[in-house]
Amino acid sequence: MADFPAVGHSYLVDFQKFKVKLTFSSATSLSYTVVNPDGSAGQSETVTIRVEPIGPQLFLVTWQEGDKTTVVHIEDYANNTIITNITNPDLSFEQHHGAFTEIDGAPAGEAPLTYAHDIRPLFRDQDVACMTPKGVKLADPAWMCVAANAQRVFDVLQAGIMPPDGKWSNDKLTLFKNWMDDGLHA
Numbered sequence: 001m002a003d004f005p006a007v008g009h010s011y012l013v014d015f016q017k018f019k020v021k022l023t024f025s026s027a028t029s030l031s032y033t034v035v036n037p038d039g040s041a042g043q044s045e046t047v048t049i050r051v052e053p054i055g056p057q058l059f060l061v062t063w064q065e066g067d068k069t070t071v072v073h074i075e076d077y078a079n080n081t082i083i084t085n086i087t088n089p090d091l092s093f094e095q096h097h098g099a100f101t102e103i104d105g106a107p108a109g110e111a112p113l114t115y116a117h118d119i120r121p122l123f124r125d126q127d128v129a130c131m132t133p134k135g136v137k138l139a140d141p142a143w144m145c146v147a148a149n150a151q152r153v154f155d156v157l158q159a160g161i162m163p164p165d166g167k168w169s170n171d172k173l174t175l176f177k178n179w180m181d182d183g184l185h186a
Contacts, residue, residue, distance in 0.1 A: 026171035
């Protein structure tokens, strides 16, 4: 989504009860890191997001985390505010209002793209199950981090051969290519 202003940027969001760093590598990929009260990094995950414009500089951003937590944001880039709605795995519900500021550039030493955190979440369980009998080990970071294997997977993704139910978006393909260009980190 070309008009989503967050792509390529990082933000520090203060929800008063907690702070979180959001890094948007594309319109379909978000990495979040909880910022502990002492400023150290806490829980972190890269998730696949859906973005829908709902007004001028106003976006609905949704995702599901690995533990099945669902998150729905209303992100207002005109006023630098976010309302987050969280449904936890135990089905409890939370809503928090926060303000955000853009973090200039990536902090020194920020981790590169990795297969485990940035690429593997893009593959669904059904993709892994479909490709394993064909000798394509999408669930094996060591196998995927071999340049020839990564290129083989990228080629079939780019050609639209995999997944069988529809070609990946350009954002996902770009993220995969950036991971390969960044050194194929596990």
